[in-house]
Structure formats: C-alpha cells, structure tokens
Amino acid sequence: MRETLAEWQPVVDEAIEEVIPRRIDEEYLTEFFGPATYAYDPETLQRALSDPVWELLDRGGKRWRAIVFLLLVRGFGEDHEPYLPYATIPEILHTGTIIVDDVEDGAAMRRGDPALHHVYGTDVALNAGNALYFMPLKVITQNPADLDNGTRLALYEMLMAELNRTHLGQGTDICWHNDGGVEVSREQYLEMCACKTGCLGRIVARLAAIVTGQSDEREQAVARYAELMSVAFQIGDDILDIENSLGEAGEFGKEFGNDIREGKKTLLVIHALETASEERADRLRTILNAEENTDEEILEAIDILQQTDSIEFSRERALSLAAEARDQLADADLAEPEASMLAEFTRFVVEREQ
C-alpha cells in the first residue's frame, strides 16, 4: 500500500500541474481560461494562485483521494491512464477546502508550517482556496476522456450535489463549536461527518464510477464505501486525540486535550453525555463550554470519557462502519488486486496510530 502511494504521488502531481502549472504564463491563461478581453497579468496571477497553491501541495499530503480514484477505475476493469486528469478533481477540491478551513478555524499551522493565510495574507489565501473550487471542474469541459454530454452533465450534477452537502457539514460543525449549549445526537454527529468529510470521499468514488460508465448500483456502493470510510476516519481521529492526550504511559501527550479545549462534540463526548450520571455529565458540559481549561480539568473530562467506556464505544462504532464499508466494496464486486487494496484502506483509517 505504502509503495503504491509513493509510486503514484508524482504521477498525480504531474496531472495537477496540467490544471495549475507551477509557472503561470500568457499561454496557459489563454488556453485554460479563454482569451483575455483586454490583457492578462500573468506575473500577478503567479503570486495570486500558483505560488500559494504549490507551496501547500509541496509541503506534503498523500494524494490519497486521487489514488483511491485511480484504484477504483482499475477495479472497474479499466485502464487508469485516460482518466488521470479526473483524479486531480477531488485532490484539488480538497486542497481548496483545507485553505478555506484554516481561515475559518483561525488555524496557526498546516503540514508543519504556518497556515497559508499567515504566509500570503487572508485575502490571497482565501481567493486561491476558492479558486480551487472551480479550477479542477474545467477538466470536465476539457473532456480528455471524450465523455458524452449525458456523462458530463452527470458529473456536474454529482459535484454540485456533493459540494452543497460539504457546506452543510462544515456549517453544522462550526455552529456546534460556537454554541456550547446545543445537544447533539449520535446520528447528527455521523451526518455531520458524512457531509463534511464524507462528501469529498463520495466525489472520489462517484467520479470514478461515472467517468467509466458504471451502473447506478455500483456507483452507490462505492459512494457509500467512501462515505463510511470517511466517517470511520473522523471517529478514528477523535479517538486518537484523546489517546494522544494521555500518551501511552498515561503521561501528557504532545497535543494535550485539543478537542476538549475546543469543546468539540465528538462521538466520544456525545456518548459520555448520554451515559454518565447527571452530575458527571453536567461537569463534562461545564469543562467543554469553558473559555479556558486547566490540565486538571482536561484529565477530569478524559476520566469521564473513560468511566463511560466512550473510547471503546467509539472504536466499536468506527470498526463497524469500516466493516460496513467493506461490505459495500464487496457489493461493488471490483477486480483484484485493487479490491483488496481498497479494503485495506478501511482497516488503516481506524487502526492507524497517528
């Protein structure tokens, strides 16, 4: 798996460079955006778009959205080569969302360096991030795989539907953060994850199914696979935050109590609030809603999560979502070795240690 990722990253990056070249010139602008009515300023657009975007891409990222897309295409029994340009769509969209998310969250760092808006300013970063919501869709117009009109229309409608739901998820998450008082149900939490991160996964899967002309059933199966995997990944993230907070030997980990400090309504917290005694649930609520927390309060909150078996509950739920994802994959009946590789992903998302 690791080898596949390492092998395909440069191939994916080369395809991304076709959409957003490292160096923006007149010729690219004319070809990609159409002839200028008056005159473009390529030097300025270099600084507005290419510089910030490639700085972030070069900092890392596994390009796994593009790679899962390519694995699915091959799993459908097709050669991946003609579909390579489409693999950039979810990858570039994802890059756009993290730039915008960092502005929304006021994030300090991203991939080990200051978040892009700290380097280029909020205005440049935000405009570049938003530009990435539309630039990759140009691939559909360019039509490198010679898709018929009906297929291209289906791609646009799918993308609009999923990108709409992405914003539902993000908006829900933001408002939960900001409004400490709101009570969130387990099902609402899963929906938020399914929208916020799951929809980008669904784009990966549905894109692969639509460009290769799969049946609706197969498209839905791989879409659900990707959605379930994304939700399981999110829960895995929440568990890791608590486990890292304690460290392996019960000591304070490097990012001690992040989610609790932020008052994040994770599945662990939701389960603890539902199952703890009224008194302890109130105490957990108070700690989560406080502006600031002491280390003792963080430990107290984690203790409540442990006493209510909320870590185990959440891990069980993540494992069952991952198992459900594998069932969907089995329904899609993909070719080997891709089917096994894609199934392996569902184990990784829950069992990873960072």
Next chain:
Amino acid sequence: MRETLAEWQPVVDEAIEEVIPRRIDEEYLTEFFGPATYAYDPETLQRALSDPVWELLDRGGKRWRAIVFLLLVRGFGEDHEPYLPYATIPEILHTGTIIVDDVEDGAAMRRGDPALHHVYGTDVALNAGNALYFMPLKVITQNPADLDNGTRLALYEMLMAELNRTHLGQGTDICWHNDGGVEVSREQYLEMCACKTGCLGRIVARLAAIVTGQSDEREQAVARYAELMSVAFQIGDDILDIENSLGEAGEFGKEFGNDIREGKKTLLVIHALETASEERADRLRTILNAEENTDEEILEAIDILQQTDSIEFSRERALSLAAEARDQLADADLAEPEASMLAEFTRFVVEREQ
C-alpha cells in the same frame, strides 16, 4: 426604471426564498440536499446558513442582476415567469461573493451595518458565503423550465468558465493592492474589471440567453453588453471616489481619499502615472504606497490626478464603454420596452451620483 426595480424586488426575493428559505426545516433539507444518511440538525443549519444570508439580503441590495436577467428574457420575446428561479442564480452568487470579499478585505461595514463576519464570526460568514457559490446551481438540477440535457450542460460549463475568471480578477486586484511596486497597464486594469465584476454580469446575460435557447451570436452580444456595463460601472465607481473625496464645493467629502489610502490602482491612477512628469508620477507612487497618508497627501494625489486630466480621461473611457455596450445591445436586437430599459442602464452606471 426605478419603478421596475421596486416592483420586481419582492418577486425576486420570493424566488430566492425557494432556494434558501428564511426558516430551514427537515423537509427543506431532505428535498433540497437529498435525504440525510443519518440525521440533519435543522436548527443548527438555520444559524449556519439562513440567518446570516437573510440578514444581509434584508439589509438591501437592488437585485438588479436578477432584474436584468428577467428583462433580457422578456427582451428575447419570452414570458419571464417560467424562468424566475434562474434569476436567483446570479443574485445568490453575488451575495456569496460580497460576504467572501468582506472577509478578504477585512471590511468593517456592509450596507450600513457591520460586515457579516463581524456579526456571525469569520467561520460562519465564510462558510455561508461559500455555500452560496453552490446552492443556486441546484436550480439547474431541479430544472423548473424543463430544459434538455444539452442546455443544462451548457449552463454548467458557462457558469464554471465565468466563476473561474471571477477568481482571476479578484486575485489580480488583491495582489495589485498588496504589492505597491507593480506597474499596471490600462488594458490589464480593464481585464481585471472584466473578470472581477464583468463575469457576474456575463453570467446574468448568458444565463438568460442559454435558458431561452438563443443563438451563439445573440448570447455573445448580450454577454459583452453586460461585461462592458460592469467595467464602465467600476470606472464610474473609481471616479465617484475621487469626486466624493473633494465634495461639490471642494470640501472634504464623507469618505475622504479611500481609494488613494488603499493604494488602489484605478484607471485614473494608471493614466496619471503614465502622463504626469516623472517627478510627479514618483510622488503619486510614494503617496499610494505609503502605509498611512495625511489629508494633505491625499489632496496632493488628487491634484496630480486633476492636473493630468485623469478624471476626464476615465469618464470618457467609461462613456465609450457604455456606448459600446449599447451597440452590443443593438446587435442583440431585443424587443421593446426591454431594449430601451436595458440601454438606460448603461447611462445610469456612468452618470449616477452615488
């Protein structure tokens, strides 16, 4: 004209409410975004989307993008009624861009009240603004005018092309602001306007042409009309900023020297830099690039603009763009009274006094 605007505003707002209702409930979410995989949280989405968006819409705005769309549809000899839902597309997109622009510019106020990100927080405002980039496109999927697949595909491709160029224009403008040293040509300035504000105008016009099945020639003519009008409007804005700075009797106006303080590269400034003596051009550059300006410096800069006849030059250019817009409109050969009303718009954008 004023009556037409006042009469149609409530009709447009009613259509917008179909896309983003004032009250978000389960039923709307299920119908508009599709059934939840798990469970939506309508109360939270009310606060994430509907509250901020309607606060801004209720503050004002003339909805002229929607109204120009409807006038064009009627000018093409069609009943506007069946196309009303499509009129919301440019209006909602526009609302999204102003929310995002205000975050990018760090704007304090919008339509007489604090900018949305000051009221709801950057995270909520930004996510709502970005959601508005995708929500109205759903109208195309809903297909209220029963358009065939080819027409719907054409709509998506047009929208993606224009929204891409919108981000080129915005990125160019931002980087010019941030980098005082850059020299901008007249043609590059017009291109920036054509992209940044012209593309939304083009969306209005092309949308009207595509949904009613006009010829490519007619579509291009009305698109150019809208683009030219937008560029003329922008130049008119730049002139007004300088004129308001001086006030009618040469006194300090209410927003004294805004554009000069921001170091904005307007057509007036570009013309002055090109035609002033080297010494005076250098002085203008210094004032524009300074972090802070005294009132005396602002007056000095305005004096250079006046000495080089840059206000007159820019007004002439705006008038000739407006005349060119009317020529394009004539080429499109629209029905009356809409043809005359749309021609009147081109006079208003240059001759308005606020």
